Amino acid sequence: QKEVEQNSGPLSVPEGAIASLNCTYSDRGSQSFFWYRQYSGKSPELIMSIYSNGDKEDGRFTAQLNKASQYVSLLIRDSQPSDSATYLCAVKDTNAGKSTFGDGTTLTVKP
Amino acid sequence: GAGVSQSPSNKVTEKGKDVELRCDPISGHTALYWYRQSLGQGLEFLIYFQGNSAPDKSGLPSDRFSAERTGGSVSTLTIQRTQQEDSAVYLCASSLVWRDLEDTQYFGPGTRLTVL
Numbered sequence: 001q002k003e004v005e006q007n008s009g010p011l012s013v014p015e016g017a018i019a020s021l022n023c024t025y026s027d028r029g030s031q032s033f034f035w036y037r038q039y040s041g042k043s044p045e046l047i048m049s050i051y052s053n054g055d056k057e058d059g060r061f062t063a064q065l066n067k068a069s070q071y072v073s074l075l076i077r078d079s080q081p082s083d084s085a086t087y088l089c090a091v092k093d094t095n096a097g098k099s100t101f102g103d104g105t106t107l108t109v110k111p
Numbered sequence: 112g113a114g115v116s117q118s119p120s121n122k123v124t125e126k127g128k129d130v131e132l133r134c135d136p137i138s139g140h141t142a143l144y145w146y147r148q149s150l151g152q153g154l155e156f157l158i159y160f161q162g163n164s165a166p167d168k169s170g171l172p173s174d175r176f177s178a179e180r181t182g183g184s185v186s187t188l189t190i191q192r193t194q195q196e197d198s199a200v201y202l203c204a205s206s207l208v209w210r211d212l213e214d215t216q217y218f219g220p221g222t223r224l225t226v227l
Contacts, residue, residue: 042220043202043218043221090216092214098144098167099156101146
């Protein structure tokens, strides 16, 4: 079992729809959770971070964390073609210092 | 200010040769991370530095891989006797405070390594 698992893609949604990306993790000591976006041929860039249970909203993006279920998700509302990318979930144990990344979910938003 | 920079951007080498990959983190960032990403795959953790020390080297694939960081700034990842399976994009990231809950990693553009 991988330490960080993301729902297998690719995920395709029509423009304007809600895209839902999911991530589960195995290490209960994990304290911080991050969503990175990676366009093809580019480096990852941070979209959202979350470390408290519940929802955190930033514009069209909402991150949801449930530590009891070891689950974190990212919702993208009003999806745009420019959101088409691979989304990487990262989980960090701040005591250990390192982050573990999932394999990513590729999202395609069709006009 | 300037972001994370990496050099070279591309490196083609022959099997068995040694290569050095360089990373210049954002000024003032104390933590520095090395990852490897094969085509279509996620990020594979290699090593991270807090200052000049490397608390966790567990991700280095073999003893052919080594890394150092000097002056709390520039880091070099060295791969000795390269093999074809070493071909990948090597990404470097830096962050301000590694123990901070919301510590964000900023990634460099990567070095694409091709071993013939």
